[in-house]
Amino acid sequence: MLLPNGGVAGAASHAEAEFELKGVPPLLLLTEVDIEQRTAPAERLISEIPVLPSSEGERRSEEKEKKLCEILGPFDGEPSAQEMVERLRALDVHSEVRTLQLPAGPGYWVYLEPEPNRKAALRKLAELQSRGVDSYVIPKGEIENGISLGMFSKKSLADSRMAEAERMGLSPRMQTIERTYREVWVMLNHQEDEKMSEISWSRVLEDKKMLQRRENFCLDVAS
Structure with a gap:
């Protein structure tokens, strides 16, 4: 028997039989589902989710973090x-x-770029001090062998120092740092x-x- 889509009724029945033989469960209509299963309250679903207790180490860590001392x-x-x-x-x-x-709030460091080595930095320092520039060699850190022109608590003071150095033909830089006490x-x-x-x-x-x-x-x- 031909179906509207050109298939054969016997073939369809044979396919259904193959699915049944292979253990594929039959379709279940929504109307066939128990009404209680379809309307299970959210509380029931949530209660079935297992709650994993935190480890003893985590609990102690949290307690330690909350400890206060006078x-x-x-x-x-x-x-x-x-x-x-x-x-x-x-x-x-x-x-x-x-x-x-x-x-202690930000500080504003005015300095000259590092010299190639310590000897060159000392030579530059001597030149600046002979011109009356208050300065010193930076002994270590990211700008080691640079020349410090001063640390200032206010940016306006640092800007004034920058302008003064530029009038002397220097090329100063400024770096903002976090100060502590x-x-x-x-x-x-x-x-x-x-x-x-x-x-x-x-x-x-x-x-x-x-x-x-x-x-x-x-x-x-x-x-």
Whole structure:
């Protein structure tokens, strides 16, 4: 029997039989699917997704990142900071001296391009100083053997220095760098501040009224 597309009915039946023999499952109409399966709530689907617990190492790492320590300072130097460590130790409060590098804002460095070698740089320096130019040889770094014409905290001052050097026939360059400064603090070990009452602090700081108490992330201080 011919089908509308030119096929043979018997051939179609034979093809269906081949699919059945090969284990291909029959098509399932949507109307034949159980209504409960088609309308499963989202909560049920989500609950079936397994939640993998974080490793113990990750959990401890997160806890460590959140640790805060009390810090005291800044001190005028390490000897006075060490004296405070001893005062706290007498109260069974453990702490350490820490030197912190803090941002000081941008600096503007005016300089001349490096000379081929140290000898040439010293010769250039002597020439500049004979003309009254305040300068020095840069001893190391990316512009080693260059000639520094000054470091300035304000760009307007650096621009003035650049203009002055150009009037003298020089070819200065400017580089912006991030400056830092050092402060000495005493950092209490993690949770050691819980041993201190406000009365204890007032006694410890009786002759150190200018010191500040702050909280900061612990910096590898033993807990």
